[in-house]
Amino acid sequence: METENQLDKFGKFLVENLRDKGIRNAERLLKDEFKAPALLNLQADLSELSEDQKELVKKTVIISIDAAIHDFLFALQEKADFENDIQILVDGQNIVDLSDGIHGEAYSDEGWYAKYSKYPEGS
Numbered sequence: 001m002e003t004e005n006q007l008d009k010f011g012k013f014l015v016e017n018l019r020d021k022g023i024r025n026a027e028r029l030l031k032d033e034f035k036a037p038a039l040l041n042l043q044a045d046l047s048e049l050s051e052d053q054k055e056l057v058k059k060t061v062i063i064s065i066d067a068a069i070h071d072f073l074f075a076l077q078e079k080a081d082f083e084n085d086i087q088i089l090v091d092g093q094n095i096v097d098l099s100d101g102i103h104g105e106a107y108s109d110e111g112w113y114a115k116y117s118k119y120p121e122g123s
């Protein structure tokens with residue numbers, strides 16, 4: 001049970017602070033909510049898209065973020081299996097050692113996305 005708690009603690013942190021914030025940022029760009037001068041041209045271009053096109057952009061962002069998270073976690077798994085020179089510790093435990101495949105923890109009805117994300121998998 002302790003292992004699940006440490007893995008879930010990391011998963012919740014990853015989902016809330018990387019996945020959901022990235023998706024929310026894309027939503028805000030698509031809704032023209034930013035006032036930063038560096039973003040105004042991008043938001044102007046995005047505002048010309050139809051609602052269907054905006055939804056496609058959002059799905060593309062979600063798929064891209066999820067792929068990056070998967071690849072990052074897979075790289076951590078590979079490091080742990082070989083050099084073990086890069087580790088993420090939660091409560092003093094290497095999270096990769098607590099999982100039989102850290103890159104798969106986010107998926108399924110019991111995964112991190114289902115448990116912690118405001119954006120369901122595939123939305």
